[in-house]
Amino acid sequence: MIGILASIRHPELFTKLVLVGASPRFLNDSDYHVGFKRGKVEGVLSAIEADFDAWVNGFAPLAVGADVPDAVREFSRTLFNMRPDISLFVSGTYFNSDLRGILGLVKVPSCIIQTARDMSELASVATYLKDHLCGRNTVEELHTNGHLPHLSSPTLFTTKLHRTLSR
Known part of the structure; x- marks a missing residue:
């Protein structure tokens, strides 16, 4: 989503x-049902605060x-390198952001990469992005688990990324 913001500011x-696993909003609301309910997000933030x-x-x-136990260990290590209060702040910002209103300002084509089974994001988020970003947009599904395909399936991910960038 930071790339989206940067592309709006400096499209050149x-x-x-x-x-990859991008979402303009993680909370459901009256006309957007591809995220989490408020109670689920509050539960995650409470869990971070209570026992990091x-x-x-x-x-x-x-x-x-x-x-993918080696990748889980590596990702855990990176999370443990963060201070819990900073992780809580970043997670709160992440879960409570709403960038849906700016998607139409993106002028460059986008390739949305979505894993087949992502606990953080429904596949319908990729469709939402494709439909609301300006320009030529494609959705590529990776047949893998998790929200971090560069960790869970690096070979599959880099193959897909290479194909995407060479088009």
């Missing part, structure tokens, strides 16, 4: 966006895909 610097270590140990396998 971009020829294409590759959006337990949250990391539960979240990392879901985010990466439990079937």
Whole structure:
């Protein structure tokens, strides 16, 4: 989503966006039902605040895909390198942001990469982005688990990324 903001501000610097697991909003509202309910987000933020270590140990396998233990360990290590208060602040900002209103300002084509099974994001988010970003947009599905395909399936991800960038 930061790439989207940057491409709006300086479109001359971009020829294409590759959006991996991107979401303009994580909370459902009356006309947007591809995110989380408010109670779920509050539960996640409470879990981070109450017991950061337990949250990391539960979240990392879901985010990466439990079937890739080395990648789960590496992702856990990076999370444990963050101060819990900063992680809580970043997560709160992330979950409470709403960038739907600016999607139409994007002028460069976008390739939206979505994993087949992502605990953080429904596949319909990719469709929403495709339909609301200006320009020529495509959706590419990766047949893998997790929200972080560069960790869960790096070979599959880099193959798809290479194909996307060479078009």
